Amino acid sequence: MIEYILCFILFCIGLYCVLRKRNIIKIVIGLGIVEYAVNLFFVLIGFRMHGRAPILAKDQTISNMVDPLPQALVLTSIVIGLAVTALIVAIAIRLYEKYGTFDITKIRRLRG
Amino acid sequence: MKNKKEVGMTLIVKTITRLTVGLILLYGIYIVLHGHVSPGGGFAGGVIIALSFIHLMLAFGKEAALKKLSQAASSILESLGALMFLSIALLGFLGGYFFFNFFLHKGTPFALFSAGIIPLCNIAISLKVGAGLFAIFAVLILFKSR
Numbered sequence: 001m002i003e004y005i006l007c008f009i010l011f012c013i014g015l016y017c018v019l020r021k022r023n024i025i026k027i028v029i030g031l032g033i034v035e036y037a038v039n040l041f042f043v044l045i046g047f048r049m050h051g052r053a054p055i056l057a058k059d060q061t062i063s064n065m066v067d068p069l070p071q072a073l074v075l076t077s078i079v080i081g082l083a084v085t086a087l088i089v090a091i092a093i094r095l096y097e098k099y100g101t102f103d104i105t106k107i108r109r110l111r112g
Numbered sequence: 113m114k115n116k117k118e119v120g121m122t123l124i125v126k127t128i129t130r131l132t133v134g135l136i137l138l139y140g141i142y143i144v145l146h147g148h149v150s151p152g153g154g155f156a157g158g159v160i161i162a163l164s165f166i167h168l169m170l171a172f173g174k175e176a177a178l179k180k181l182s183q184a185a186s187s188i189l190e191s192l193g194a195l196m197f198l199s200i201a202l203l204g205f206l207g208g209y210f211f212f213n214f215f216l217h218k219g220t221p222f223a224l225f226s227a228g229i230i231p232l233c234n235i236a237i238s239l240k241v242g243a244g245l246f247a248i249f250a251v252l253i254l255f256k257s258r
Contacts, residue, residue, distance in 0.1 A: 053151060075155065086248045093255060 003044055011037035024092045024102045028085065035081045039074045046070035119173035129171035136164040140242070147234040148227040154237025161238060162245035174253050183250050186243040193239030200232050 014037055017030025046067030054068035092102070099107050120126060144157030169177035204212030211229075219226030 055151060079155070082245075086252070089252060090255070093252065 004041070007037055007041045007044060010040070022103050022105055024095065024104060027104075028088050028092065031088065032081075032085065035077075035084075039077055039081075042070040042074050042077070119175070121171050125171050129167060133164050133168055136167065137161060140164060140238075144234055144238040145231065146224070148230045149222055149224065154234035155241050157234070158238035158241030159245060161242035162249075165242075165246045166249050169249065169253070174250070178250065181243075181246065183247060183254070186247040186250065189239055189243035190247060193236050193241075193243065196239065197233060197236040200229055200236065204229075 011034060014030045014033030014035075017033060018027055021027055021030065046069065048064075048066050050064065051066035052064055054065040054071070095107060096102060099109075101107065140157045140160030140163075142157075143152040143160060144154060147153035147157065165177055165181055168180065201211050203214055204210050206212070207214045213228035215228040219228075225231075
């Protein structure tokens, strides 16, 4: 149970970073932490005590493997997270070009 | 333009990069080629291959890395990876259905040359992922300096 609570704490740290920080780069890092917390939670769901990696080996049986389904989902999630991070960084670079700052309280000329 | 010495990072970083970047590229190729017998595979190996070029770009500046692999070349390689994966899947129609393992002799299990079309699929995915990740990084840098 403790590992899920630690996972939730990691999620809350990322959420604090997204909601509270003013620098866009720190917000991107916070989104990354949130994403890693969710991925960690998925992998922990499939964990089994004394389990091995779910790879076909010579003395491998079904009963001593961890669940491979969350790992496959997390692999897809990592790819999507990479694309989202690249998109956010591109938007941040564009904002820096236009306003000359990363501070979101100074980016307020939305009209025009 | 700038002085030749000021491009990139310091001498220590450049020397270490020159020593390690080939090993990182080789490790990525190893992960790709052993993707069907050990952990790893096309995606992880492709990311490591892209990281070796990104390492070069961070240490030596963008000209040195883009001389090794230009942005147009990485776009072509990325498209080639996608087309290779699609053509492997479509070649399965020779045997009757999509993604059919069309090799007659599939090799012994847990050997390097085994598992039919899975190593070819891994190579295609690694081309796509590696060239795509490098292209994203190169586009972000070129975009900033414009």
